[in-house]
Amino acid sequence: MTRTRRPASRASRPGERLTRRLAVLLLAGPLLAAAPSVRAGGRDLPGDDMSHPHWIDLLPWIVTGNSCDYEPDYDAMCPFGSWGPDVVYAVAPERSVTVTVSLCDSHYDTKLMVYENGPGTLLGCSDDACAGPNFDYPYLSRLEGLSLVAGNTYYIVVKGYCAECGVYVMSVAPEAPCAIDFPGGGLPEGEPECHDGYVDEFNGGCDAGTPAFVPLVLGSQPLIVCGTSGTYTTGFEVRRDTDWYAFTLSAPGTLTARLAAEFDAKLHIFDAAGGCDSPILIGGAGSAACDAALAIEPLAAGSYWLRVSPAPESDAACGARYILALELETDEAGVGPGPDLGALAAAGGLRIAVSPQPARDRAEIAVWPPQPGGLEVALFDPSGRRIRTLRFRGEPVEGRLRLSWDGRDDGGRPVPTGVYGCRAAAAGGSGTRVLFWIR
Incomplete structure (x- = not known):
């Protein structure tokens, strides 16, 4: 991931929380019900305009939200105008980088604009560029080859065609060459670099002869894990270095996991209740090299595993880097390290x-x-x-x-x-x- 900076003149903004709202609505009432805007009485909703953007601190980045929660502020002709709601993100790269910004996984007819240092300089605009798995028509938006120059701030505006709004999925990914920078303050995985003939006794999890996991403590602050992986040969067999992590929740919560790697990668989330004999897959995501994968899972109290691995078709060399960023929202404190493997707490309800x-x-x-x-x-x-x-x-x-x-x-x-x-x-x-x- 490429580190980005925030201009010193701007106060740090809280991270976006739209990705969790969906899970809350599912538990509390009708699905995808629109939440009332908090803009009344002041423009203080993060993402509402360029003075209150959602900040992107790492590249690549992926996020989802609902543009219907916002109000209209910006527009550009490409080739048509729009007057519907828009959401604003900001990125200030520490070093110059060329990126692709994509809305191709979104759920409605989108529009995308990128501005440099404010609304006066339009860097790019896209209306109809792609179709995707969540929208069958080629009316989604993507901008490729955008040059983000260090020392500037870039504002990414997510909008819709005409007055349309809805659930968007936005990714911002550096283009080749692909190199992941480990951020300061990250948690090192700690595993020795794999090699031909390697036997993973460190954190091979359920893929290893003797299951082994790296315990994680998830709390109120995001956790960034810095790891390496790759493929290697043992005998005549090509193997993948799979990295397993374990954590326990003593109270229900919503986990947001983002994965970025120098290789085509997979992220899986398992309920550990069944043990390694029958691990229960409850979620996951995949990404291409130097793209970003996003998984959001509401979890009950219990024990869970995370598995990071090269995709089956990957031939990544050992030592290839990845970053796993984890955020947990829970109603109670009490998230502890490493689970009792294979154990299911009897308490906790259905x-x-x-x-x-x-x-x-x-x-x-x-x-x-x-x-x-x-x-x-x-x-x-x-x-x-x-x-x-x-x-x-x-x-x-x-x-x-x-x-x-x-x-x-x-x-x-x-x-x-x-x-x-x-x-x-x-x-x-x-x-x-x-x-x-x-x-």
Whole structure:
């Protein structure tokens, strides 16, 4: 990752929190309900304009949010004008860098502008440049080959066509050559560099003969892990250096994980309840070299594993760098180091896991009710409307229940690409998990 700086004349702004709002809404009410703007009485909403931007501190960067929470401030003709809401990000690189800014994973018809040092100098504007997994039409936005010169501040404005707004996914990635800089204050992984004939006894996790994990302590401040990985040969077998990390939550929270690497990389999040014999995949993401991957998971109290690895097709040399940035939001203090591997805390009420994320063709759902008895499992669309009942409460269950969903509603109709809520309810509690579905 490339370090960026903030101009000395600007106070440090708090990090964006739009990525967590989705999980909160899923637990508290109708999915994707619009939150009221806090702009009334003053322009103090981070991201609302160039005087209050969301700051990008590292490159590459990836973030998601909802532009409907903002008001219109800026526009440029490329080739059409727009008058809808916009969100502002700012980056001030410590060294000159060429980047690609992309909205190609967004969920609505977008528009993108980049300004240098203020609204008077437009560096680039994009309206229709790409389609993506969340929007089938080529009406999403991307700017390539943008030269960001050290000593300047660049403002990235996320907007929509005409008056449109919605859920966006924005990435800012340096172009080749790809080199990751470890930031000061990061936590070193500590593993020796792999090599041909290497045997990983350090943090090979469930991929190793003897499982080993690096324990992490997640608290109120973001944690940045600086690691290395690669591929190597043992005998006649090509192996990948997979790095496993472990942490425990004593209270529910929402984990935001960002991964950037010098190689095509994968990030997986596991519930450790099943142990290495049957690890439970609950989320993850992947990225190309020097791009960024983003995973956001609401987690119940319990023990979890993170796995960073080269993608199966990668031939990265040993010593290739990556950075894993972790943020946790929880209602209570009490997040501790390394879990009791394979142990599931008996307390904590109902637990639910969904995999893979995103899901295509079929989603697997696992539910642990707090006590024997009736259990109901259902799917809800973004408006909060029940679309599919997988299990009725009148059917008793004891122990873990596994279900699958084929992406259809109760009438057998395929549901569109989008974000859904999977809710389980029993006498001893209830739980909701975000489910990202791709057709």
